[in-house]
Amino acid sequence: MKAAILRAFGTPLQVGEVDDPRLGTGEVIVDVVAAPVLSYTAEVFSGKRRYALELPTIPGCGAIGRVRAVGPDSTKLASGDWVFCDPTVRSRDDARTPDITLQGWSARGEGGLKLQSYFRDGPFASQMRVPTENAFPIGAIEEGDAGRWCALVTLLIAYGGLRRMELQAGETLLVSGATGNFGSAAIAIAIAMGAGCVLGARRNREALSGLERRFGRRLRPVHLTGDAETDAATIRQVSPRGIDAVLDFLPPSAPASLARTALMAVRPYGRAVLMGGVGMLGGEDLALPYPWIMRNLITVSGQWMYSREIVPDFVALVRSGLLPLEQFTLAEFSIDDIDHAIAHAATHAGPFNLTVVRP
Numbered sequence: 001m002k003a004a005i006l007r008a009f010g011t012p013l014q015v016g017e018v019d020d021p022r023l024g025t026g027e028v029i030v031d032v033v034a035a036p037v038l039s040y041t042a043e044v045f046s047g048k049r050r051y052a053l054e055l056p057t058i059p060g061c062g063a064i065g066r067v068r069a070v071g072p073d074s075t076k077l078a079s080g081d082w083v084f085c086d087p088t089v090r091s092r093d094d095a096r097t098p099d100i101t102l103q104g105w106s107a108r109g110e111g112g113l114k115l116q117s118y119f120r121d122g123p124f125a126s127q128m129r130v131p132t133e134n135a136f137p138i139g140a141i142e143e144g145d146a147g148r149w150c151a152l153v154t155l156l157i158a159y160g161g162l163r164r165m166e167l168q169a170g171e172t173l174l175v176s177g178a179t180g181n182f183g184s185a186a187i188a189i190a191i192a193m194g195a196g197c198v199l200g201a202r203r204n205r206e207a208l209s210g211l212e213r214r215f216g217r218r219l220r221p222v223h224l225t226g227d228a229e230t231d232a233a234t235i236r237q238v239s240p241r242g243i244d245a246v247l248d249f250l251p252p253s254a255p256a257s258l259a260r261t262a263l264m265a266v267r268p269y270g271r272a273v274l275m276g277g278v279g280m281l282g283g284e285d286l287a288l289p290y291p292w293i294m295r296n297l298i299t300v301s302g303q304w305m306y307s308r309e310i311v312p313d314f315v316a317l318v319r320s321g322l323l324p325l326e327q328f329t330l331a332e333f334s335i336d337d338i339d340h341a342i343a344h345a346a347t348h349a350g351p352f353n354l355t356v357v358r359p
Contacts, residue, residue: 002359003125004338007056009047013124013338018058021121021129023069026092028077028135030065030085032359033143034332035123036150037341039181039349044105045342051106052113054120060357061105062087062153063123064146067135074132083135084152084315085128088305089119100305103130124338126359136311139319147332147356148325151185152314155323157275158186158249159314160306162193165245165271169194172241174222176262177249177276179207184351186247187211191218192322197240201231201262211351214327228261235265242267252277256284263288268296275303328354335359 001020004013023029038061043049045059053059063085070077077083087105090098099111104122107113121128138149167173173190177183178200190198200211201222208221220238224231235243246266250259256278263272263286278286293300317323331348333341335357345355 001126002335003058003121004335005056006045006053006059009045009055013045013059015336015338018125021127023071023129025071026073026132027071027129028067028074028083028132029069030063030083030128030130030135031068032063032065032085032123032125032128034065034146034150034356034358035060035063036153037333037345037355037357038153039345039355041342042346052108052116053106054113054116057104058121058125058128059104060122060124061102062150063128064138064149064152065123065128068127071132077132077135077137082138082141084138084149084311085123085130086134086136086308086311087122087153088308089115089131089134090308091115103134124335124357124359133308136315138315145325147330147358148328148354150356151325151328151354152318154181155185155189156306156311156314158182158247159189159310161247161273161275161303162186162189163306163310164301164303165247165273167193167195167245170196171244172197172199172239174199174201174235174239174243174246174262174265175249176201176246176259177251177254178202178211178221179204179351180249180251181349181351182275183249184211186249187215187219188327189317189323191215192317199235199239199243201235203258207350214352224258224261226255226258228257231258231261232265235262239265242270244270246270246272248272248274248276248278250276250278252280254278256286260286260288263300264292266298268298270296271299271301273301273303328352330354330356332356332358
């Protein structure tokens with residue numbers, strides 16, 4: 001089969017022929033139809049992000065494809081079924097604290113690296129082998145629509161945060177880091193889930209205006225300055241009522257003070273979920289005040305990726321028409337043009353831009 005191979009960090013991908021993956025028990029072979037190229041792919045492949053990734057490997061993160069073959073323990077999947085290949089692979093021998101690897105992308109801890117040594121290769125290839133539980137049926141689609149279904153890789157992460165906070169219809173949500181891919185996805189999903197009002201907070205005024213034009217009156221933009229008192233006053237002024245929950249997607253370059261201001265805007269008994277990159281490049285700690293958390297009964301949670309049981313729920317949300325994938329601007333490339341796809345993803349990293357490779 002044809003595949004794009006990363007042999008060393010800082011070197012271009014090499015496109016060539018490799019052996020087809022071999023099926024084992026508890027596994028599925030999928031013909032990859034479309035795979036997303038994330039906006040920061042170049043930073044991963046250059047080594048700048050220092051992701052734990054054993055080389056050489058066929059990289060990539062998630063895919064849409066059709067089942068080619070299933071193992072003997074599969075009872076529902078059949079050849080030809082359209083599936084979402086979830087990159088979040090979990091070890092099967094510890095249900096409480098499983099090790100995790102992102103197939104073709106990165107690993108968490110020593111256990112994740114051990115898992116990656118087997119489920120190493122990702123979707124930048126004609127075929128890929130995934131654990132049976134990572135092949136989620138999405139129902140019949142047109143082959144031409146497979147590229148837009150790749151948006152699930154981004155959308156599911158935002159959905160994971162909203163499900164973690166148990167967002168309810170009619171609630172007011174503040175999204176901190178609203179103009180990035182994940183933050184803007186969270187806004188779209190929250191509105192689809194019935195949020196009464198979503199506040200989008202970020203320092204990029206032009207991008208905030210674009211989100212306001214897209215979502216109308218249910219989105220209220222909050223332009224942040226970085227000054228805690230000014231920003232807190234702006235949030236209070238823009239919010240129509242108390243803020244029930246805060247979802248943070250600020251990038252590693254953002255100061256902790258910006259995240260702290262947004263989180264502390266939540267009402268008493270409110271919830272906050274952290275999913276961004278604040279502090280990953282060093283700098284000050286988040287430093288939320290103990291008395292404020294305790295006396296106001298604030299719930300602060302961290303969320304990385306999403307739990308697998310919510311994936312069918314999200315597919316149903318898309319299928320219902322409440323979250324149209326047509327809102328994504330799609331650019332597709334062949335596997336032979338993978339370098340251009342990576343460059344395009346980096347220069348089109350804004351909200352609702354989707355770059356896809358079709359192996």
